Amino acid sequence: MIQRLTDRIWLIEGGKGGRYPYAHSLYLRDGGGVLIDCGSDLQDIIRLKKEEGLKVIVMTHYHEDHFYFLSSFPDVEVWATDADAPALESFEVLLDRYGITGSEWDPFFRKLLSEKFSYRPRRIARRIVDRERIRFGRVEATAVIAPGHTPGHLCLHFPSEGILFLADYDLSDFGPWYGDKPGSIEAFRRSAKLLAGIDAPVNVVSHDAPVHRGDIRPKVSAYLSRIDRREEDLRNFLRQPRTRLEIIRRRIVYGEGHPGPWFDYGEWAILSKHLDGMVARGEAVHVGDRYAARA
Ligand SMILES: [Zn+2]
Numbered sequence: 001m002i003q004r005l006t007d008r009i010w011l012i013e014g015g016k017g018g019r020y021p022y023a024h025s026l027y028l029r030d031g032g033g034v035l036i037d038c039g040s041d042l043q044d045i046i047r048l049k050k051e052e053g054l055k056v057i058v059m060t061h062y063h064e065d066h067f068y069f070l071s072s073f074p075d076v077e078v079w080a081t082d083a084d085a086p087a088l089e090s091f092e093v094l095l096d097r098y099g100i101t102g103s104e105w106d107p108f109f110r111k112l113l114s115e116k117f118s119y120r121p122r123r124i125a126r127r128i129v130d131r132e133r134i135r136f137g138r139v140e141a142t143a144v145i146a147p148g149h150t151p152g153h154l155c156l157h158f159p160s161e162g163i164l165f166l167a168d169y170d171l172s173d174f175g176p177w178y179g180d181k182p183g184s185i186e187a188f189r190r191s192a193k194l195l196a197g198i199d200a201p202v203n204v205v206s207h208d209a210p211v212h213r214g215d216i217r218p219k220v221s222a223y224l225s226r227i228d229r230r231e232e233d234l235r236n237f238l239r240q241p242r243t244r245l246e247i248i249r250r251r252i253v254y255g256e257g258h259p260g261p262w263f264d265y266g267e268w269a270i271l272s273k274h275l276d277g278m279v280a281r282g283e284a285v286h287v288g289d290r291y292a293a294r295a
Pocket residue numbers: 061063149168
């Protein structure tokens with residue numbers, strides 16, 4: 001479904017209300033037609049390409065729910081940030097960014113990303129850097145690189161249209177994702193606060209409710225508080241020493257009833273960041289094969 005945010009900026013709502021494996025896209029009706037992310041709705045994108053044109057696809061970052069339909073458009077130029085481009089250009093770099101290479105989840109994700117999500121390496125024609133001004137016909141955007149989710153996660157600010165696209169700083173009930181190998185809790189917090197401080201009249205995100213109007217600072221605070229909740233739950237669980245497998249099976253991040261390797265990976269990706277921080281701050285210890293909170 002397409003929603004016209006302004007005359008020149010349209011929103012393509014992702015399947016399943018923009019829940020994984022889909023993500024909302026923006027479409028700029030200028031500069032020959034520009035799509036921001038490619039995991040929303042294949043039929044809508046094909047129709048827009050035919051009726052309005054599609055010259056460039058800008059990727060906010062390299063995650064699979066954002067590149068889902070990218071392989072259907074091999075003739076369209078792809079732009080990405082300097083820091084995230086290598087993962088769109090090489091499958092091995094992508095797997096390494098996820099922290100999957102050589103893990104027990106390696107075969108599962110290799111198959112998932114290459115088959116279901118049709119990952120194909122793409123040459124990145126333009127590499128975007130922080131604060132770069134990008135012109136799409138008459139529309140100008142400022143690139144705001146927001147590390148923490150991925151190292152080069154791109155947000156686009158369109159001052160003349162009053163729109164900020166925050167992509168995966170998505171204000172969802174699930175909370176923040178910082179589980180990639182280069183992901184960082186502290187960088188995520190800093191980026192989310194910086195984005196809220198831009199104070200755009202219309203804030204658009206990649207998942208769930210796409211449009212948030214007005215001051216988003218209270219929503220960002222609630223969103224970031226999920227991080228503290230996860231750490232508190234983990235701290236409580238570590239009152240007794242626990243192995244990695246026990247921590248994964250506890251489903252602190254996703255909750256009970258989410259079996260399988262996809263969730264196993266997600267639990268460890270997120271919780272290992274908390275464990276690293278807790279151990280570094282002396283709040284937990286890692287002895288033998290067990291982690292424990294310090295009293
Ligand atoms: Zn993402």
